[in-house]
Amino acid sequence: xxxxxxxxxxxxxxxxxxxxxxxxxxxxxxxxxxxxxxxxxxxxxxxxxxxxxxxxxxxxxxxxxxxxxxxxxxxxxxxxxxxxxxxxxxxxxxxxxxxxxxxxxxxxxxxxxxxxxxxxxxxxxxxxxxxxxxxxxxxxxxxxxxxxxxxxxxxxxxxxxxxxxxxxxxxxxxxxxxxxxxxxxxxxxxxxxxxxxxxxxxxxxxxxxxxxxxxxxxxxxxxxxxxxxxxxxxxxxxxxxxxxxxxxxxxxxxxxxxxxxxxxxxxxxxxxxxxxxxxxxxxxxxxxxxxxxxxxxxxxxxxxxxxxxxxxxxxxxxxxxxxxxxxxxxxxxx
Amino acid sequence: xxxxxxxxxxxxxxxxxxxxxxxxxxxxxxxxxxxxxxxxxxxxxxxxxxxxxxxxxxxxxxxxxxxxxxxxxxxxxxxxxxxxxxxxxxxxxxxxxxxxxxxxxxxxxxxxxxxxxxxxxxxxxxxxxxxxxxxxxxxxxxxxxxxxxxxxxxxxxxxxxxxxxxxxxxxxxxxxxxxxxxxxxxxxxxxxxxxxxxxxxxxxxxxxxxxxxxxxxxxxxxxxxxxxxxxxxxxxxxxxxxxxxxxxxxxxxxxxxxxxxxxxxxxxxxxxxxxxxxxxxxxxxxxxxxxxxxxxxxxxxxxxxxxxxxxxxxxxxxxxxxxxxxxxxxxxxxxxx
Numbered sequence: 001x002x003x004x005x006x007x008x009x010x011x012x013x014x015x016x017x018x019x020x021x022x023x024x025x026x027x028x029x030x031x032x033x034x035x036x037x038x039x040x041x042x043x044x045x046x047x048x049x050x051x052x053x054x055x056x057x058x059x060x061x062x063x064x065x066x067x068x069x070x071x072x073x074x075x076x077x078x079x080x081x082x083x084x085x086x087x088x089x090x091x092x093x094x095x096x097x098x099x100x101x102x103x104x105x106x107x108x109x110x111x112x113x114x115x116x117x118x119x120x121x122x123x124x125x126x127x128x129x130x131x132x133x134x135x136x137x138x139x140x141x142x143x144x145x146x147x148x149x150x151x152x153x154x155x156x157x158x159x160x161x162x163x164x165x166x167x168x169x170x171x172x173x174x175x176x177x178x179x180x181x182x183x184x185x186x187x188x189x190x191x192x193x194x195x196x197x198x199x200x201x202x203x204x205x206x207x208x209x210x211x212x213x214x215x216x217x218x219x220x221x222x223x224x225x226x227x228x229x230x231x232x233x234x235x236x237x238x239x240x241x242x243x244x245x246x247x248x249x250x251x252x253x254x255x256x257x258x259x260x261x262x263x264x265x266x267x268x269x270x271x272x273x274x275x276x277x278x279x280x281x282x283x284x285x286x287x288x289x290x291x292x293x294x295x296x297x298x299x300x301x302x303x304x305x306x307x308x309x310x311x312x313x314x315x316x317x318x319x320x321x322x323x324x325x326x327x328x329x330x331x332x333x334x
Numbered sequence: 335x336x337x338x339x340x341x342x343x344x345x346x347x348x349x350x351x352x353x354x355x356x357x358x359x360x361x362x363x364x365x366x367x368x369x370x371x372x373x374x375x376x377x378x379x380x381x382x383x384x385x386x387x388x389x390x391x392x393x394x395x396x397x398x399x400x401x402x403x404x405x406x407x408x409x410x411x412x413x414x415x416x417x418x419x420x421x422x423x424x425x426x427x428x429x430x431x432x433x434x435x436x437x438x439x440x441x442x443x444x445x446x447x448x449x450x451x452x453x454x455x456x457x458x459x460x461x462x463x464x465x466x467x468x469x470x471x472x473x474x475x476x477x478x479x480x481x482x483x484x485x486x487x488x489x490x491x492x493x494x495x496x497x498x499x500x501x502x503x504x505x506x507x508x509x510x511x512x513x514x515x516x517x518x519x520x521x522x523x524x525x526x527x528x529x530x531x532x533x534x535x536x537x538x539x540x541x542x543x544x545x546x547x548x549x550x551x552x553x554x555x556x557x558x559x560x561x562x563x564x565x566x567x568x569x570x571x572x573x574x575x576x577x578x579x580x581x582x583x584x585x586x587x588x589x590x591x592x593x594x595x596x597x598x599x600x601x602x603x604x605x606x607x608x609x610x611x612x613x614x615x616x617x618x619x620x621x622x623x624x625x626x627x628x629x630x631x632x633x634x635x636x637x638x639x640x641x642x643x644x645x646x647x648x649x650x651x652x653x654x655x656x657x658x659x660x661x662x663x664x665x666x667x668x669x670x671x
Contacts, residue, residue, distance in 0.1 A: 062634075062636060065636045065637070066634040066635060066636055067635040067636070067638075068629065068630075068631045068632075068633065068634055068635040068640075069631075070631060070632055070633055070634045070635075071632070072632050072633070072634075073633070073634035073641065094475065099472075099475075099476055102472070102475050102476075103472075106468070106471070120643075123643045124643045124644040125632055125633070125643075125644055126644070185632075191514070191518060195517060195518060195521045197530055198521045198522075198524055198525045198530055199521060199524075200530070201525075201529045201530025202524055202529065202530075205529040205530075238603075240601070240603045240605075241601040241602075241603040241610065241612055242600060242601055242612050243612075265616070271616070273616045275618070277529070278529065278530055278532075279532040281532065282532030282533055282534075282622060283531060283532050283533065283534035283535065283562075283619075283620055283621050283622050284532070284618075284619060284620040285527075285528035285529060285531060285534055285583075285619050285620075285621075286527040286528045286529035286531075286594075286595075286619075287529060287618075287619070289616045289617045289618060290616075291616055
């Protein structure tokens, strides 16, 4: 199989899983509950078995019923169900009579409660710092490893050998949970990410970024557009409104991409306006438009003088700063 | 609850807890031993000092109370380290010896004018509550005898004092946002300008109304709901006066909010996908046009019902606020009558 084809195939599989993630997680949850019931029935009373497993079973069904396949709902329900199930399961550890078992149980109860809390945050569409979620879950996984080691080394005072199946399932569920919270959509729901998105919008729109840059091609487009020398094929032509010609170029502020809307109003000799925006598509609101008086180059800087006496400076970015095919001798020094 | 009744309650809790701890200590070590006298002395001096500091305000009172609580934690930690040989007690004593001086430091600097230490005091109280709670729980599990019950009650009273400080330090006159919360509030207010929103839209029917207003010879007004799943809905108003069109975008979906933009409109271009509004001086904004409401796919939909946990919670707090406002307005009206 060709390398590019394999890459596309693999991406296709991942896309398929992510677009059907609620089905996958809902099914895993129901299977977990059924498997867990079968294991627990051998060692626990029927009432306790139901108490431990009813929430994962019900929540699994609810995840499958979600017509929107919401990732937040899936992650939230998943975390609450595992957390609740773990909490009820570890509660008896407090009353086994062994001090170490009780201490261990206390930590596990805290972790289970923490998982429930995370889940509720996800259900509200606003998660905590993902790193802490992952660290918390990894500690939980490590405890399961500890439980397995204790079972294999016959530490009966700490854990019961019947817990082996549960420990393995819990590890699997938690690792799946970690994978789930690492998805882009969930990661972008944290408070810090939301603040970051607002601040990025602010710096790109207001022009207060510290390292605005344009590549050589975009600089030429901007200059040509201002001088009225840009090829018609590179412009949008409007019949309605005041815009006579328009074009769009992209700039960067370090790793962040932004969009420059260039518009010439009222005919071929009309004024040229520049608008900086975070987005190219969709709605554009709150943007600041400036009328360009002059465009010039000074060294590796593009200097734009606006009619309100402000000045915009863009660094002209060297080709080697952008990612792309690495071919010897093609990047140059510019 | 007035600030006066809050202060009195807080001092009373502090004093009674101090007395309680003294009494419990006395049950074990006799009423006149040094380790028993210390909490009593701290409770009495602390209470007098705190009553005195009420003149300065809630912050002074809080810092005085926290200061003497810090002294209590430190002395308790030292006594435990000297008298107890049990490893668990030893660890507990060590934590108290760390927390005590920290509490003294933050309380005294709060008194001196370092406002942010109010927040730090609260954090130490949480830590004290956590460690005392754990000790209480472990004592309940493994040492549930005569002495154990006395220790549990002492831990309980320590938690009560810490909780007392936490609750009253949240009073409006002294509390403040955490650093993160403050940053959040500021950036949220920046987001009101909507520059990072790219899913704002209006319905096709609204576009027709705007077109109708533009084509009409008469003056008038069109109020549209600016919809978005990224943000809460806003209100967009087009007003035509003396043949001139103006667009106002409001910060919320009700009309009395401050307008974010006020733009004298030069042209409105309604295309298939976008509605673009241009001003005379070069400003413009663009909105998406949809025929139907766009569903928010980040929220679950079960049996046709959208499950919005965040909205339920917000709605609850919104209704509480609304009821409070209505009550206040009625009170004002009665007073005027």
